[in-house]
Amino acid sequence: MEYVLQTNGLTKIYGRAKVVNEVSMHVKKGSIYGFIGKNGAGKTTFMRMAAGLAAPSAGSMTIFGSSDLEKQRMRIGTLIENPGIYPGMTARDNLEVVRRSLGITEKSRVDEMLSITSLSNAGKKKVKNFSMGMKQRLGIAVSLLRNPDFLILDEPINGLDPAGIKEIRDLLIKLNHEKQITILISSHILGELSKIATDYGIIREGALIEEFGAGELETRCRRCLKLSVEHEHLAAGVLEEQLGIHNYDVPNPGELRVFEHLDDTAEINRVLIQNGVTLRESYLAGQDLEGYFMQLLGNSTGKN
Amino acid sequence: MLCLLSAEGYKLKKSKSFFISAVVMTLVVVLMYGMLLLLDGVVKGEIENGTAGVIVTQEDRQDLDEFESGSVWEQIGIMDIMRQVFSGNLASCVLAVYVSIVVVSEYSSGMIKNIVGKGNSRTAIFMSKSIMAVLSSLLLLLISCAMVLAFGMIFIGKSAFAGGFLQNLMLYIGIQMLLNAALAALYVLIAEVARSYAAGISASIGAAVFPTLLFTGLDVISEKYGFTLSSYWVVTRSESCPLSGITADFVLETVLVSAVWFLISVGLGIWHFNKTDVK
Numbered sequence: 409m410e411y412v413l414q415t416n417g418l419t420k421i422y423g424r425a426k427v428v429n430e431v432s433m434h435v436k437k438g439s440i441y442g443f444i445g446k447n448g449a450g451k452t453t454f455m456r457m458a459a460g461l462a463a464p465s466a467g468s469m470t471i472f473g474s475s476d477l478e479k480q481r482m483r484i485g486t487l488i489e490n491p492g493i494y495p496g497m498t499a500r501d502n503l504e505v506v507r508r509s510l511g512i513t514e515k516s517r518v519d520e521m522l523s524i525t526s527l528s529n530a531g532k533k534k535v536k537n538f539s540m541g542m543k544q545r546l547g548i549a550v551s552l553l554r555n556p557d558f559l560i561l562d563e564p565i566n567g568l569d570p571a572g573i574k575e576i577r578d579l580l581i582k583l584n585h586e587k588q589i590t591i592l593i594s595s596h597i598l599g600e601l602s603k604i605a606t607d608y609g610i611i612r613e614g615a616l617i618e619e620f621g622a623g624e625l626e627t628r629c630r631r632c633l634k635l636s637v638e639h640e641h642l643a644a645g646v647l648e649e650q651l652g653i654h655n656y657d658v659p660n661p662g663e664l665r666v667f668e669h670l671d672d673t674a675e676i677n678r679v680l681i682q683n684g685v686t687l688r689e690s691y692l693a694g695q696d697l698e699g700y701f702m703q704l705l706g707n708s709t710g711k712n
Numbered sequence: 713m714l715c716l717l718s719a720e721g722y723k724l725k726k727s728k729s730f731f732i733s734a735v736v737m738t739l740v741v742v743l744m745y746g747m748l749l750l751l752d753g754v755v756k757g758e759i760e761n762g763t764a765g766v767i768v769t770q771e772d773r774q775d776l777d778e779f780e781s782g783s784v785w786e787q788i789g790i791m792d793i794m795r796q797v798f799s800g801n802l803a804s805c806v807l808a809v810y811v812s813i814v815v816v817s818e819y820s821s822g823m824i825k826n827i828v829g830k831g832n833s834r835t836a837i838f839m840s841k842s843i844m845a846v847l848s849s850l851l852l853l854l855i856s857c858a859m860v861l862a863f864g865m866i867f868i869g870k871s872a873f874a875g876g877f878l879q880n881l882m883l884y885i886g887i888q889m890l891l892n893a894a895l896a897a898l899y900v901l902i903a904e905v906a907r908s909y910a911a912g913i914s915a916s917i918g919a920a921v922f923p924t925l926l927f928t929g930l931d932v933i934s935e936k937y938g939f940t941l942s943s944y945w946v947v948t949r950s951e952s953c954p955l956s957g958i959t960a961d962f963v964l965e966t967v968l969v970s971a972v973w974f975l976i977s978v979g980l981g982i983w984h985f986n987k988t989d990v991k
Contacts, residue, residue, distance in 0.1 A: 510715070
């Protein structure tokens with residue numbers, strides 16, 4: 409597997425507080441990695457370390473498989489916390505300052521970026537008169553200026569209205585699909601994140617508690633009949649032979665998840681018991697993505 | 713480094729704070745000449761004594777009577793006004809505000825995040841900002857000098873430029889530029905450490921004022937050992953710079969004092985910028 413960003417026990421300590429605690433993250437090439445965590449969980453600090461704005465207290469990382477971070481970071485575009493732009497300057501001037509700072513010789517890149525982010529008509533308008541969405545898009549334009557292979561975006565849809573969120577979402581999908589840019593994105597709007605992310609990492613109190621793919625998330629959130637039995641092999645045999653059910657899995661010993669015939673769960677229970685299966689528990693489960701994320705983040709408001 | 717300097721130059725061209733600072737410096741020069749004009753009118757009896765707070769005492773009149781015309785313009789020359797610009801805390805205060813705004817705006821706008829970690833070394837980034845802040849500060853001072861000369865030509869006339877004036881002027885401005893370059897570098901260091909407008913501006917003004925008082929006080933002790941401590945502080949040295957008869961020793965000492973303060977400020981700035989996270 410080719411990773412764009414791979415960290416190993418990355419840690420950041422401020423005073424006595426371990427803000428990021430031994431995070432080992434794996435961002436696959438070509439993926440959109442949704443980084444999820446509550447406020448203060450350590451997302452921004454982690455991203456700042458990845459972007460080279462903060463030095464790790466411990467741990468290591470590789471970018472594009474290399475430990476020469478200074479060199480590899482030239483291939484990264486970042487938008488961390490707020491867009492880094494001068495409010496008293498126009499969008500074009502802001503992009504021009506960054507273009508010159510980064511030593512980009514093609515002057516046309518500025519117009520190109522304004523066009524990609526739909527800011528061509530606002531190029532001469534001062535940024536202080538921009539809407540929140542326009543500022544975020546300009547921030548993304550700045551991060552794209554050097555044609556990066558990897559984007560690190562911290563809450564890029566924060567404070568946007570639904571139309572603004574859709575614009576950013578479409579832009580990110582386009583960049584990922586058309587330019588094969590790998591994206592690490594954090595957001596509080598979990599439902600929105602689930603529309604674009606192909607992989608997820610959950611951070612809680614500085615520690616990365618889980619990483620999984622979008623397929624796995626779908627399975628976890630899928631509506632199913634959860635069965636707790638004494639002998640899962642016996643139960644599986646009954647499901648297949650007596651009920652003709654093949655769409656099920658065994659996530660843990662003594663536990664089965666059935667994904668079909670959910671409109672007749674009483675019949676499933678009856679047949680299992682009739683065939684000698686010791687059925688401890690049987691219930692319908694499944695939740696929306698947001699509920700699932702909240703459960704992972706340690707919030708009791710998760711819906712079952 | 714060149715690309716960073718090019719970006720800094722572009723920012724300077726678009727910078728409001730530079731143009732506002734230049735206007736402030738010009739207005740203060742105009743105000744100085746305006747006050748002298750008022751004073752001249754009071755002395756000549758054309759304007760009532762006490763107008764706009766300008767009071768001429770009998771002692772002042774006696775001093776002026778020594779001159780043929782009894783005009784203020786015969787007693788005060790362009791170099792005296794030049795000294796007011798550099799030694800009256802005007803330059804140091806305007807530069808403190810200007811440099812703090814220029815440096816801190818990088819952090820408050822977040823622009824610094826677009827540059828750090830993108831292939832340029834932190835040392836090069838800090839150096840480019842220091843160089844541009846110092847050069848633009850010197851440009852502000854040169855604008856003030858030009859204004860002093862232009863208004864001097866209007867109010868005093870060509871006679872003000874007679875004799876060895878030009879040589880003294882060039883030497884005086886050269887020394888002031890050196891000392892203020894070191895002071896501007898110190899302001900860059902303070903703003904980089906403070907990273908907030910209020911803290912940066914107040915600490916910079918404090919840095920210009922308090923060491924002067926401290927070193928002058930310590931002179932009582934240092935003079936017992938045969939040297940004047942305050943003469944090694946850029947602000948005190950700027951204030952005590954003679955208007956004429958500047959010796960080669962004074963110039964050499966000034967170059968050394970400026971170089972030491974400049975290098976200390978830039979060195980500490982680079983060290984701090986390299987070890988501190990960008991938020």
